[in-house]
Amino acid sequence: MKKPDNAFFSRVLMMGNEAAAEAAIRAGCQCYFGYPITPQNELTAYMAKHMPERGRVFIQAESELAAINMVFGASVAGVRAMTSSSSPGISLKQEGISYLAGAQLPAVIINVQRGGPGLGSIDPSQGDYFQATKGGGHGDYHIIVLAPASVQEMHDMTVEAFRLADHYRIPVMILADGRVGQMMEPIRLHEDPPPPVPPKPWALTGAKGRPPQYIRSLFVEEGALEKHNYELQDCYRQIAAAETKAEETETGDCEWLIAAWGTCARISKGVVRKARAQGIKVGLVRPITLWPFPHEHLARLAHQVKALLVVEMNCGQMLEDVRLAVNGAAPVHFSGYPGGRIPTETDVLNALTALAHSQGR
Numbered sequence: 605m606k607k608p609d610n611a612f613f614s615r616v617l618m619m620g621n622e623a624a625a626e627a628a629i630r631a632g633c634q635c636y637f638g639y640p641i642t643p644q645n646e647l648t649a650y651m652a653k654h655m656p657e658r659g660r661v662f663i664q665a666e667s668e669l670a671a672i673n674m675v676f677g678a679s680v681a682g683v684r685a686m687t688s689s690s691s692p693g694i695s696l697k698q699e700g701i702s703y704l705a706g707a708q709l710p711a712v713i714i715n716v717q718r719g720g721p722g723l724g725s726i727d728p729s730q731g732d733y734f735q736a737t738k739g740g741g742h743g744d745y746h747i748i749v750l751a752p753a754s755v756q757e758m759h760d761m762t763v764e765a766f767r768l769a770d771h772y773r774i775p776v777m778i779l780a781d782g783r784v785g786q787m788m789e790p791i792r793l794h795e796d797p798p799p800p801v802p803p804k805p806w807a808l809t810g811a812k813g814r815p816p817q818y819i820r821s822l823f824v825e826e827g828a829l830e831k832h833n834y835e836l837q838d839c840y841r842q843i844a845a846a847e848t849k850a851e852e853t854e855t856g857d858c859e860w861l862i863a864a865w866g867t868c869a870r871i872s873k874g875v876v877r878k879a880r881a882q883g884i885k886v887g888l889v890r891p892i893t894l895w896p897f898p899h900e901h902l903a904r905l906a907h908q909v910k911a912l913l914v915v916e917m918n919c920g921q922m923l924e925d926v927r928l929a930v931n932g933a934a935p936v937h938f939s940g941y942p943g944g945r946i947p948t949e950t951d952v953l954n955a956l957t958a959l960a961h962s963q964g965r
Contacts, residue, residue: 613792620758620785624688624714624778625650627762632798633712634683635661637674641693642726643782644716648688668693672700672713679709680819682807684766688714690782691732692723695740701775702741706821708836710769712762713747714778716785719944727944728782730866733921736779737895744833746840748776748847749894753870755789763794770802772843779894781917783867783946843896850898851890852905854880858887860960861905861934863926864915865891867946872915874949875956884960894922899929906933910963915952917941935963 618626625647628636636651648664655662661678665671671687678685689697694715704711717732719725734740736749748768750761758780765776808819823829851869854876855861864872869890879886889905891898906912911934914923919942927936939955941947 614795615790615792617788617790618755618759619646619788620752620755620780621646621716622650623755623759623791624762624780624785625654626793627759628686628712628766629654629658629660630794630798631763631766632684632801633660633686633766635663635674635678635685637663637665637671637678637685637687638689639665639668639671639693641690643718643728643786644688644690644714647714647716647785668696669700672697672704675711676700676704676707676709679704679711680707680808682804682809684710684712684770684801686712686714688716690716690718691720691729692718694732694735698735698741701747702739702743702745703821704775705741705745705747705836706743707819708773709775709819710773711775712765712769712778713775714762715780717779717781725944726782728786728867728917728946729942729944730781730868730917731921731942732779733894733916733918736777737897737925745836746895748772748774748843748896749779750776751865751892751894752778752780752784753866753890754784755787756791758784759791759793763798768847770804772839773806774839774843779866781866840896847893848896848898848900849892850901851892852901853888853890855887855889855905858885858905858908859910860884860886860956861909861912862886862888862915862952862956863891863902863912863922864888865894865922868915868917871947871949872952875952878949878953879956882957884956886956891922897925897929899925902926902929903931903933906930909934911935911937911959913937913939913956913959915939915947915955917946
C-alpha cells in the first residue's frame with residue numbers, strides 16, 4: 605500500500621475507528637448504513653457527523669439486518685457503500701453478506717471484534733476469524749478479509765478495501781480487534797483527491813438508452829447455479845493469485861517462527877526483538893490478508909524452522925489454516941487468549957522460550 609512519491613499528506617492523531625471512517629469518506633463512500641454497538645461506535649458517530657456535511661448519505665438503521673440490506677440496495681445502484689459493526693452485529697449481517705457475494709456486489713464491511721460467543725464482552729478479541737474467512741453465511745463463497753495491526757492500517761486498508769471491492773465485485777471485510785479500533789496513534793491522511801470510481805456498467809441505474817439488465821443471487825434454471833458458482837470460484841482464484849499479502853519479520857535465518865495477526869502480530873514484533881537478544885533466532889509471519897490466506901509464505905518457512913508458535917486472542921482459529929499450510933513440515937504450537945485479555949510481550953516470550961527449551965534449543 606505504498607503511497608505515490610508526490611502525494612501530499614497531513615499528519616493527525618486519530619482513533620482507529622475514526623481513521624477508518626475518514627478513510628472511507630476520502631475513498632468516495634457515498635452511503636453508510638449502521639447500527640450502534642461497542643467497540644465500534646466511534647466509527648458510526650464519525651460518519652453521522654461528517655457524511656451529511658459532505659453531501660453523503662448516513663442512516664442509522666433500525667437493525668443490523670436492515671443496515672446490510674441497505675448496503676445491498678446502494679451497491680446495486682452502483683455507489684460505494686459500507687457498514688460497520690462488532691461481532692454479534694456482524695453475525696446478524698451474515699445472510700446479507702451471502703446475498704452480496706452471490707450477487708457479486710462490491711461492499712465494505714468493518715468488524716471491530718469484541719469477545720464472544722453470544723454477547724460475550726466489550727473487550728478486544730480475535731474470535732471472528734472463522735466467521736470472516738470461512739463464510740459466515742450460507743453457500744460456497746468467500747469475501748476478502750484484511751487484518752490491520754495499527755491505526756494507520758485501519759486508514760490505509762479501508763481505502764484499499766473499496767478498490768478491491770469494485771475491482772473484483774466482491775464484499776471486503778476489515779477484521780480489526782477492539783484494541784486497534786479504540787487506540788489512538790498519529791497517522792498520515794492522504795490529501796490528494798481519490799481516484800475516480802471505476803465504471804460500473806452492470807449497475808441498475810435505469811434502462812433508458814440501453815437494454816434492461818438485472819442483478820440476482822437466485823438461480824432456479826437447470827444448471828444455472830452450478831455455472832454461477834464455478835464463475836465465482838474462478839474469481840476467487842484470481843484474487844488469491846494477485847492479492848495475497850503477508851509481512852515477514854526476521855525470517856531470513858529464523859529457527860523458530862511466530863504466526864500472528866492484528867494486535868497479536870504487533871505484540872509479537874517486540875517478542876522477536878527480545879528473543880533474538882536472548883539468542884533465540886525467531887521470525888514472524890503476519891498475514892495481512894486473512895482471506896486469501898498466505899499459505900505459501902508459511903509452507904516455505906516451515907521447512908527451515910524447528911517449530912511454529914501461533915498467537916491469537918481466541919482458542920485457535922487461524923491455527924487451523926497455519927497447520928494446513930505447514931502440512932506436517934514442522935510442529936505447530938499455540939498460545940491463545942480467548943477472554944478479552946490482550947497478551948503482553950512477556951506472555952508470548954515465555955511461551956516461545958518454553959517451546960524452544962522443549963524442542964532442545
